[in-house]
Amino acid sequence: MKPTVRAVIFDLDGTLVDSLEDLADCVNTALAAHSLPEHPLAPYKYFVGMGLENLIRSAVPAGTPETVFTAVKTRYREEYSQYWARKSRPYDGIFPMLERLAAMGIPLAVLSNKSRIFTGDFVRRFFPETPFVTVQGSPEGGTAKPDPAMALAIAAQLDLPPGSVAFMGDTRVDMETAVNAGMLPVGVLWGFRPEEELREHGAKIIISKPEELFDKLIFSI
Structure with missing residues (x-):
């Protein structure tokens, strides 16, 4: 039986937007x-997937002095602020998936481990016509996925029980966020990680193309 959902929360990088080359180019320039x-x-x-700190920690060699790590992170921020949409x-x-969901009256939201500033910039740049109810990025020094706090706050803002919300993403972090929040984990295969990782970390639904979402779920308002 198909699950019924009343809202969808989307990850950003690797789910809505293919941002990998810009991220890699800017980190490599900083390195x-x-x-x-x-x-x-x-x-x-x-x-990628666990925020800026983890991105730079993963990219620099083990044992890199903290002063160098900080300098690389600073240079990356400078580069990415200029070239994030190249x-x-x-x-x-x-786009067709989002348009169809919006036409059905399904509330839509974005939750990313990208900074709040860049998450907002991405959505304004690439999805200016999509009626997202809320767009949330990771606050500096605050909680990030897979902590469920922000996902649960979105469900509360929508006045919906978490179990009626689908969380759609491309990494284990997204699947763990959905599981931790009691939401429906939907894994996508066009992003950054393989199907095995998504299933291992809780994916209940797997889709290989955006339009398959409508074959796998029942939407209700």
């Missing part, structure tokens, strides 16, 4: 500026 080795694109699929684009099929 090179401090004579540290750069990485090919593929490892960045595993560096190559990033919504995935194929995302």
Whole structure:
């Protein structure tokens, strides 16, 4: 039997937007500026997902002095503030999916471990017409996914029980967030991580294309 949901919360990077090349390019520029080795694109699929601190920790060599780590992080922020949208684009099929959900009256939200500023910038740049009820990024020094606090706050804002909300993402962090919040974990295969990881960390629904969402779920308002 298909699950019934009344709202959808989306992860951003790897779910709505393919942002990996811009992230990798900016980190590599920051690494090179401090004579540290750069990485090919593929490892960045595993560096991202847990916020800025984890991204830079994953990219710098083990044992990097804290002063160098901080300098790399600062340079990355400078680069990303200028070049975050150079190559990033919504995935194929995302716009029709969002338009169809909105036309059905399904409340939509975004919850990312990207900073609040950049999360808002991304949504304003790429989804200016999508009626997201709320767009949330990770506060500096605050809680981040997989902590369920922000997901639960979104459900409360929508005045919906968590169990009626689908949480859609591409990494274990998203699936763990959904499980921790008591929401329906929906894993997507066009993002950064493989199906095995998503299922291992709680995915109940797996989709390989955005339009499959409507085949796997029943939507109710």
